[in-house]
Structure formats: C-alpha cells, structure tokens
Amino acid sequence: MPAVEVHSIYKSFEDVKALKDISFSVEEGELYGFIGPDGAGKTTLFRILNTLLIPDEGTATVLGLDVVDDYKTIRPMLGYMPGRFSLYQDLSVQENLEFFASVFGTTISENYELVAPIYSQLEPFKNRYAGKLSGGMKQKLALSCALIHKPKLLLLDEPTTGVDAVSRKEFWEMLVDLKKQGIAIIVSTPYMDEAKLCDRVALIQEGSLMQIDTPLNIVNGYDRPILGIKSRNTYKLLQALKLYEWTHSAHPFGEFIHFTEKREKPDMIALEAFLLDNGIDDAVIKEVEPGIEDSFMALMRKEVASD
Amino acid sequence: MTDPAIFTKDLTRTFGAFTAVENISFDVKKGEIFGFLGANGAGKTTAMKMLTGLLAPSSGEASVNGFDVYTESEEIKKSIGYMSQKFSLYDDLTVSENIEFYGGVYGLPTKALKQKIEEILYTIKLTEVKDALVVSLPLGWKQKLAFSVSILHNPSVVFLDEPTGGVDPVTRRQFWERIYEAADKGITVFVTTHYMDEAEYCDRVSIMVDGKIEALDSPENLKRSFSTDSIEDVFIRLARGAKRSDT
Structure with missing residues (x-):
C-alpha cells in the first residue's frame, strides 16, 4: 500500500x-x-x-x-x-x-x-x-x-x-x-x-x-549539451551571449554561465571567436553536467512555450 | 584615490553582555557587488542596521558614501537604497502606485517620476500588470519590482537583505541581471543570501562567524585558499565551527 x-x-x-x-x-x-x-x-x-x-x-x-x-x-x-x-x-x-x-x-x-x-x-x-x-x-x-x-x-x-x-x-x-x-x-x-x-x-x-x-x-532527461562559460566580467559575458545567433539559453550558475545552443552540437570554436569579437578575451569554456536546476528551468520554459 | 562606498574599522555592537558584531573591518569599493554571508545569527543583520543608519555602533568607525554612521545617519539614509524580503512593497497598492508612492517619498519631481515609472515597468516587463495589486503578483515579480523601487532615487549604495529567498530559478537569475546592471551603472551593491551559487556572482564576499569576519576575498581566491571548487564548501567549513546561531 x-x-x-x-x-x-x-x-x-x-x-x-x-x-x-x-x-x-x-x-x-x-x-x-x-x-x-x-x-x-x-x-x-x-x-x-x-x-x-x-x-x-x-x-x-x-x-x-x-x-x-x-x-x-x-x-x-x-x-x-x-x-x-x-x-x-x-x-x-x-x-x-x-x-x-x-x-x-x-x-x-x-x-x-x-x-x-x-x-x-x-x-x-x-x-x-x-x-x-x-x-x-x-x-x-x-x-x-x-x-x-x-x-x-x-x-x-x-x-x-x-x-x-x-x-x-x-x-x-x-x-x-x-x-x-x-x-x-x-x-x-x-x-x-x-x-x-x-x-x-x-x-x-x-x-x-x-x-x-x-x-x-x-x-x-536533460536533452541538450551544456557549456559552462566564465569570464571576469559575468555581466558583459551574459550580454554578449544574448546577442549570439545560436544561443538557446544562458543563465548564471555560480561561477559559470550555463549555455545551450539551438543546434544539436554546440561549436566551441565559433563561440570563442564570437566572444572575442565582442570584447571578451578571457572566456573559459568547458562542458558541464546538467543539474536539477537546469532541468527545472528547461521545464519552465517548455510550460511557458505551451501556454 | 576615491573614497570607498562603505568603510568600517573595528566596528562593534554589543547588547548587554552579548557582542553581536565584534571588530569588523572592511572596505567596499564603488560599483562593487559585495556579498555579505554568514550563518543565521552571525551578526549580519546587526551590521547592516549600523551601516544603514538604523542602529548606533558601540565602538569602532564606519562610513557610507563618506557619511559617518554616528553623526550623519540621516544623510546616509537619503543616499542609500534598501530592500529585504520582509519589508518591501504595499500589497494593497497597484504596481505603478507603489513606484509612485516611493518616488514621492524620495522627492522625485512629478514629470521625472512619470517617465521613471514607464521605464521601470518596461525594464522589468511588468507593463501589462501595472494596474494589478501587488498582492496578486508572484513573489519573484514582487522582488524585481522592490529592487527597482529601492534604486528609484539613484542611490550610491543599495543594501539587499536576502532578496531572492524562495524565488523561482528563472526569476532569481533575472533578478541578478538587474543587480549586475545596477553595478554596471556604478551603484554599489551590498547583498546577503543563503544561495551559495549567488555568492559566486559577487566581486568579493565576506563570511561572518560569531560576530567576526572570518574570510573576505573574491570567490575565486577564497576557493583557492580553501582548496575547493565551491563557495558552499568554504562557507560550511568556516560556519561549522560557529558557537552561536541566531537569537
């Protein structure tokens, strides 16, 4: 029971x-x-x-x-x-x-x-x-x-x-x-x-x-690869990522910004070049594992989209 | 060199035999996001009350925007913004009435205020609900509004006391974007939080234990000196040794 x-x-x-x-x-x-x-x-x-x-x-x-x-x-x-x-x-x-x-x-x-x-x-x-x-x-x-x-x-x-x-x-x-x-x-x-x-x-x-x-x-169940990106200036980095044509989501997660792309496989080299063009010369990019909070936010977006 | 936005030296507050804040010394630079961390009862609230001109220190020195906490507390109050989870907005006023009310309190001219209301509503995407009573809004929206209201009068320093407690993860991050934006405009941000990931968003953080500041540095340096990859670890190691918690 x-x-x-x-x-x-x-x-x-x-x-x-x-x-x-x-x-x-x-x-x-x-x-x-x-x-x-x-x-x-x-x-x-x-x-x-x-x-x-x-x-x-x-x-x-x-x-x-x-x-x-x-x-x-x-x-x-x-x-x-x-x-x-x-x-x-x-x-x-x-x-x-x-x-x-x-x-x-x-x-x-x-x-x-x-x-x-x-x-x-x-x-x-x-x-x-x-x-x-x-x-x-x-x-x-x-x-x-x-x-x-x-x-x-x-x-x-x-x-x-x-x-x-x-x-x-x-x-x-x-x-x-x-x-x-x-x-x-x-x-x-x-x-x-x-x-x-x-x-x-x-x-x-x-x-x-x-x-x-x-x-x-x-x-x-999280279905996209996540990249963690950090820079000394998180705000500037976040602003830049919002302008990037392939950005699906970009959210601060502690030290790193969790970033996902609209395409299936993110292109780290293209991303780095884009950031450099936008004045961010110290970006550290690495693959990160999703956490519950990533999943929660992804589900929230889906709910909003289906409303 | 310009004066720091916040300055304290051996700042102390006792209540009878109890020393709530003991000889804390630190500077916060202009435009800095400063995270003020500590376990429940470590003395954060008492320290904040002294810095916002609400409580006189027992000894030591402190100034905010160059104003002395002992003799110029009224000037301090005019030059700072403050928001907490507990006191923020009037539930039975609408979104725009709340902004209007605080604008009036801060003495903003009517014309400038009108424009400011539009601007705020647009920035935090609340234009559609401008005539809704604040009581009907989700907590995260209220907190975004409360923050905008707290910097309505362009203060040089804003104090945020656990601004994001219980807020959903998306809105919590939108909130921090507003903080970054404010700091980018030169507003100094002094913030407390129990979310350790938010500590990482600060330029520097201090960790208070039993009334004293036990660590103060950039998140990166703190993690390095404690040989760990999370601020939570640093916090837990320092706060585990605490003798007291809140009253």
Missing part, C-alpha cells in the same frame, strides 16, 4: 488556481521531495494531505485512508512541520515536546528512541524558551515535536527555507537517518540542490506538476 496516493486534485481560492490536476503517489519509506518556488502550491497540497483543507476535486488517500472521510483516523498517524515556526515560544524546549506528546496520548520516554538522535542535541537547552532558540535549533525542536508520537508519515513544509547552508546540510542528514526507520517523508523546498537527496522528486510550478522522477533520471 502506498503511503500517499493522490488522483487529479484541484484547489482554487477565489480566482487563484492553487492546484491543477495533481496526481502522484509516495511509497512506504520513501523520501519524496516537492521542489518549486514560493507560490507553486506546495503548502496547499500539504494542507490537503494533512486533512486541514478539502480539495475542490479529486481524491487523496494517506496510508490507505481518505483525507476527507477518514480525517480523524489519519491525523494521529501524521507528523506535520508547517512552514512557519509554530511551536509555543513561551514554553521551554522540554515543555513543547511534552505538550505534543500528551496531545497524541503518549510520553517522551515512550518514544524517546525515535527522537533521541535529534532531541539529544537540544537537551543541554531543554529549559530554554522555544522563542529564544536559534533557527537551526528551532528546526530540530519542531522536527522532534512532529516525530514524538511515532507517525507513519512525515510532512515537512519548507523546513529549510531561510536557514543557512550549514543547518540545512545537518537537517538533511537527519532526514536520511529517519528514512532508515521506515517512515515515509514528504518534504518541500525551494532549494533545487536539496533535490538530489530525495528518492524521487516532483517538480511543481504554478500549481502544476512538471515532472516526477528520481533526481538522476530528471538530470539524465
């Missing part, structure tokens, strides 16, 4: 179509990512899965139960971490965890083993108010609170947004460990680089799913 099964869900808020024909399924013990920017519909989808919102059309089951008819049975089986920090700021670390345990009719000691790897890092601060914790620690406490009743499915809505690169990395290490315990995890993020840590990812944009696959397959 899949952990989650969604068929053709639609949800609108007045004129805004937040979700359009969303279908997907998540297997037991899978780490499943929803990757997309703000406003893509991720939070709406999470609220439907956690039974807080009813879809306009379509059906969804969680652990084999219907999200509309069986919401009471589903709720104790879920662990949910909302996008906005929503623990009690004026309760201590320990009081928050005790509170969430008691709401679900359990105790910290009963399920300590599951939260221990995460919660033990907070124990030195267990008497501190939750409101006084750092961003990274708040995140760990929120995850502990979502886990304390041993849920079968974890829904994590943008747990790493606005969090620095170090805490983000630690958080993902924790998720990979939790997955080993057999808990299915659905996580959303606007950071494309986090996609590669998921078993499968769904790329979502403006309420529609663009693609669902393993990170590897998504990247392998």
